[in-house]
Amino acid sequence: MRILLDTNIFIPLEDSSIDIDHTLAELSRISSGKHQFLVHPATVDDINRDKDENRKLKILARLNKYPKLESPPAFKNEMEEEHLFGVQKKDNDRVDNLILLAIHNNCVHWLITQDQGIHKKSKIIGEQERVLTVAQAIAALSKFNLQESKLYPSIKDVPCHTLDIKNVFFDSLRESYNFDDWFNNKCAKTGRKTWICSEGKEIHAICIYNLEVNPIITLENKGLLGKALKLCTFKVEKRGYKIGELLLKQAFSYAVENKIDYIYLTIEPGKHGLLEELFLDFGFHLFGLDDKGRDNVFVKDFPNTFPRNDDKPLEYAIKYFPKIKICENSVYLIPIKPKYHEILFPELAKQNDMFVDENPSAGNTIKKAYLCNANSRSIKPGDVIFLYRSEDYQAITSYGIVDQFYIESDPEKIIQWVSKRTVYSYKEIEKMAGKDIKIILFRLVAHLMKPLDLHRLKQLDVVSGAIQSITKINKTKARYIINEAELNDSVLSD
Numbered sequence: 001m002r003i004l005l006d007t008n009i010f011i012p013l014e015d016s017s018i019d020i021d022h023t024l025a026e027l028s029r030i031s032s033g034k035h036q037f038l039v040h041p042a043t044v045d046d047i048n049r050d051k052d053e054n055r056k057l058k059i060l061a062r063l064n065k066y067p068k069l070e071s072p073p074a075f076k077n078e079m080e081e082e083h084l085f086g087v088q089k090k091d092n093d094r095v096d097n098l099i100l101l102a103i104h105n106n107c108v109h110w111l112i113t114q115d116q117g118i119h120k121k122s123k124i125i126g127e128q129e130r131v132l133t134v135a136q137a138i139a140a141l142s143k144f145n146l147q148e149s150k151l152y153p154s155i156k157d158v159p160c161h162t163l164d165i166k167n168v169f170f171d172s173l174r175e176s177y178n179f180d181d182w183f184n185n186k187c188a189k190t191g192r193k194t195w196i197c198s199e200g201k202e203i204h205a206i207c208i209y210n211l212e213v214n215p216i217i218t219l220e221n222k223g224l225l226g227k228a229l230k231l232c233t234f235k236v237e238k239r240g241y242k243i244g245e246l247l248l249k250q251a252f253s254y255a256v257e258n259k260i261d262y263i264y265l266t267i268e269p270g271k272h273g274l275l276e277e278l279f280l281d282f283g284f285h286l287f288g289l290d291d292k293g294r295d296n297v298f299v300k301d302f303p304n305t306f307p308r309n310d311d312k313p314l315e316y317a318i319k320y321f322p323k324i325k326i327c328e329n330s331v332y333l334i335p336i337k338p339k340y341h342e343i344l345f346p347e348l349a350k351q352n353d354m355f356v357d358e359n360p361s362a363g364n365t366i367k368k369a370y371l372c373n374a375n376s377r378s379i380k381p382g383d384v385i386f387l388y389r390s391e392d393y394q395a396i397t398s399y400g401i402v403d404q405f406y407i408e409s410d411p412e413k414i415i416q417w418v419s420k421r422t423v424y425s426y427k428e429i430e431k432m433a434g435k436d437i438k439i440i441l442f443r444l445v446a447h448l449m450k451p452l453d454l455h456r457l458k459q460l461d462v463v464s465g466a467i468q469s470i471t472k473i474n475k476t477k478a479r480y481i482i483n484e485a486e487l488n489d490s491v492l493s494d
Contacts, residue, residue, distance in 0.1 A: 001035045001412045004069065004102060006113035007043040007095075009134060010062040023134055024062070027112075030141040038069045038108065042098045072098065073105045084125055096121065103127055109416035112137045116273030129404070129441065130416050133274065135239035140419040155195045155250050160187040160208060163194065169203040169237055176268070187232070194233075195250050197243050204238035207231055207247045209254075217264060217297050218288035224299065226261030229254065234265055234275070242420075244278050245365045252282075252366075255302050256322060262302060266295035282366070283318045306492040313382035317401045321366075322445050324401055325492040329382040331478040333463070333471040334440070335390040336370065343424065344368055344387075345398060348447060367403065369418040370440045371432055376470040379405040384491075385442060386481060388467050395451035396481065398444060399491075406439040414439060438470075448485050460484060 009023070027037070044063055050056040075081040075097070081088075084104070085097050096118050103111045104125050111131045113119070122131040132140065165183055173179040186192070187208055194208040210230045216223040231251060236244045255263055264287065267276055276298070284298040303320060311319065313329040336344065379385075379402055387398040408414045411426070411433040418424070418439060457463050460480040462473060473481075475493060482491045 001109040001415060002107075003031075003035055003037050003110045003112060003137070004099065004108045005037055005039055005066060006099060006111065006115060006118065007039075007047060007059070007063075008114045009112060010059050023138075026138055027134070027141070030138060035141070037066050039063050039066045040072055040095075040099050040102060041068050042072070042095045044068065046092065046095045069102060069107060072102050072107060074098070075101065085121055086124075100125065100127065100131075103130055109412055110137065110419070116277070119274065119277060126404070129418075129420055132419065133239065136420060139239075139241050140415075155197050155246050157193055157195055157250075160192045160194050161189075163188075163196070163206070164201075167201065167203055169206075169235075173233065173235065192232075195247055197238075197246065204241075205236040205243045205247060206233065207235075207251065208233040209251065211258075211260075217290065217299075219291055219293045220288060222288055224262045224264065227259065228262040228264060229258075229260045231263065231265040236275075242365045242367075244275070245282075245367065248278070248282055249366050252321065259304075260302055261304070262299055264297060264299040266290045266297050268295050281318070283321050285319075313384070314401060314403065317382075317443065317445070321443070322490055323492065324384060324445055324490065325494075326384055326475060326478055327494050329384060330378070330380070331384045331386070331473050331475070332376070332379060333388050333396070333467055333473060334370070334372075334374075334385050335388045335467045335469065336372075337390055338392050340370070341387075341389045341397070344370060345444075345447070348397065365421070366443050367421050368400070368442055368444055369421040369424075370442065371414065371418070371424065371429070372438050372440075372470070373432070373435060374438050374470040376438060376472075377407065378472070379438075379440060379470070381405070384478070385440070389451075390467065393451060393453070394467075395453040396448060396457070396485070397451045398447045399487075400442040400444045402440060402442045404439075404441040406441075407436050408439060409433055409436050417441065446490065448487075450485075452481065452485050456484065457481075 031037070044060070047056055047059050047063065050059075081097055085093070085100070088094060088097075096115065099111060099113075100118060100121055102108060104127055109130065111118070112134060113131065114133060119128070119131055122128045160183065165180060170179060192208060192210055194206050196206045197204040208231075210232055212228045212230055214223060214225055215228050215230070229251065234247065236247070251263055254260070265279070279298050279300075282300070284300045287297040287299040289295070290297050301320065303323065306323060306325065307320060309316075313325055313327060317324040381402055381404055383402045385400050385402060386396045387400065388394075388396050404417075406417050408417070411430045414429050414433060414437055415426070418441070421441060454463070454467065460477075462477045462480055463471065479493050482488060482493055
């Protein structure tokens with residue numbers, strides 16, 4: 001693959017070259033000469049304007065190790081730039097926009113950047129799947145080098161008092177407030193619990209949570225009427241492995257199971273931009289300033305009834321997850337072979353011909369990618385998909401909603417779209433490539449409590465024979481599935 005490196009990848013932290021040198025060395029090591037790293041000429045020009053001569057020379061020394069992107073695209077005029085990205089607000093917006101234009105025009109497969117503004121802008125032009133942080137790139141490249149598919153880590157639910165707060169994981173939390181006193185008095189002694197991802201003594205992530213009723217949560221005395229789940233401390237140390245998404249999935253599952261009305265948390269402005277983007281991407285919205293007037297409050301609604309509005313199906317699904325609606329969108333049955341079904345849903349296991357959770361954790365992620373050779377070309381964002389495990393179980397096991405749909409044949413072009421979601425290895429993708437591969441990027445909504453088998457689907461007249469390829473079904477047949485699978489509380493069908 002051709003990978004564009006943003007300038008901030010080369011800027012040392014606190015004038016120390018150790019961390020950045022280690023990062024670049026790790027990127028180089030896992031690429032093993034298979035991928036080409038490039039820099040955009042505009043970033044070099046930007047660095048040349050730095051008035052700190054010593055810093056400029058250090059960064060240029062790193063930049064000069066990489067070839068420049070030849071003949072990068074330029075905007076035809078200001079109107080084209082404003083149409084894509086809006087009016088420039090800062091001087092360096094032009095450089096950021098030119099970098100994003102290069103990936104939007106398919107000059108490269110990926111862009112690696114730590115710039116939170118660029119990550120936000122990438123969503124505007126639909127390129128967020130191809131814009132990665134350093135950690136995401138390292139994790140993705142490592143994953144694609146594996147011979148076997150790599151499963152995501154699991155999340156455990158444990159009492160707070162079982163945590164060792166002397167662990168280095170908690171050091172950064174002590175920098176902003178008296179964490180030890182708060183943890184001991186408000187969490188450990190009161191029996192609060194936390195979701196945790198760890199290996200041995202190494203903690204990768206935690207989410208301490210607390211159930212509240214009718215809390216007042218802003219400086220203006222705005223509150224949440226009903227049961228609210230507060231994510232008190234949400235920290236991810238090991239990045240690039242979708243652990244933050246796993247924690248959110250666990251929180252969503254808890255909210256649904258316990259009939260929670262809201263989930264909320266506070267984030268210090270300007271310090272955790274990528275964390276904010278994660279929550280916004282999963283339906284949280286800015287609610288106001290907290291009662292101390294310091295942090296932003298983000299809230300996600302879990303309505304008991306279906307909100308009636310003009311939101312597009314995908315927008316609706318993100319905002320009110322796990323509630324979705326079927327209106328102008330289409331519905332598809334998608335058969336998945338057992339091997340790939342297990343890759344997508346490792347949290348499902350067969351027991352007495354039924355699916356059950358292997359453990360009480362969140363299992364796998366919400367955002368997924370499925371690759372197949374089917375003939376279908378009509379799938380679009382917002383379409384609802386029922387996922388059917390073929391061959392052995394012959395049953396619908398799960399359902400979701402489509403984020404994006406692409407058709408590619410080149411393995412490297414496939415990887416550029418699925419890197420943030422897939423657990424396929426590069427060799428697995430290579431075996432599938434060579435012909436048009438359908439790339440379905442989707443959000444898993446839920447697994448069926450009881451799989452809906454082929455025999456029953458025939459009885460319901462949803463299908464007349466074996467499900468061997470992607471099959472579009474009409475709204476009437478979709479309602480048969482919804483009624484039979486008892487999804488009326490989750491799926492609104494007009």
